[in-house]
Amino acid sequence: MDSIDLVVFARKLIDIDSTTGQEGGVARVLAGELRALGYRVTLQPVAGERVNVIAFVDDPVVVFSTHFDCVPEFFPSRIENGRLHGRGSSDAKGILAAQLVAAERLRKGGETRVGLLFVAGE
Numbered sequence: 001m002d003s004i005d006l007v008v009f010a011r012k013l014i015d016i017d018s019t020t021g022q023e024g025g026v027a028r029v030l031a032g033e034l035r036a037l038g039y040r041v042t043l044q045p046v047a048g049e050r051v052n053v054i055a056f057v058d059d060p061v062v063v064f065s066t067h068f069d070c071v072p073e074f075f076p077s078r079i080e081n082g083r084l085h086g087r088g089s090s091d092a093k094g095i096l097a098a099q100l101v102a103a104e105r106l107r108k109g110g111e112t113r114v115g116l117l118f119v120a121g122e
Contacts, residue, residue: 003037003104007084010097014077014086018093019070023120024049026068026093030118031055037104039116050120057107060115064099066092067119 018026030053031041039055046052053068070088077086084094096118103114 003108004097004101006097006101007079009033009100010084010089010094011077011086013068013093013097014084014088017074018068018088019072019074020121021048021050023069024051027051027053027118027120030068030096034100034116046120052120053118054115055118056115057112059113061113063115063117064103065117065119066095066099067122068093068096069121 012029013026016025016029027043027050031043034041034053034055039057042054044052044054068088070091070093073087075087077084077089079085088094099116103116106112106114
């Protein structure tokens, strides 16, 4: 069983307004979640409250990366007919959640050389 529920985590991210210029809330949540999972986390300043989130356990040989900003207009998540909807569900908060779940599966299998780079802008 995964330590992170993909849909629950994706919805948590989707429900935070991170339209361009307002990405700080998602970055803070990501950093907290990653630290709680045992990752070393660095917040790389971009501009104002906008930061990139860099996370790893050991020196990475591969890095999963995507962005977490969204275009306006914000709308929260919902499940409809078995499908996840909401701003960022397919571009790219759903992708981010899937990358984190994949990294966690690799860690459970003993592979700790996976890094994560989540950026505030495309």
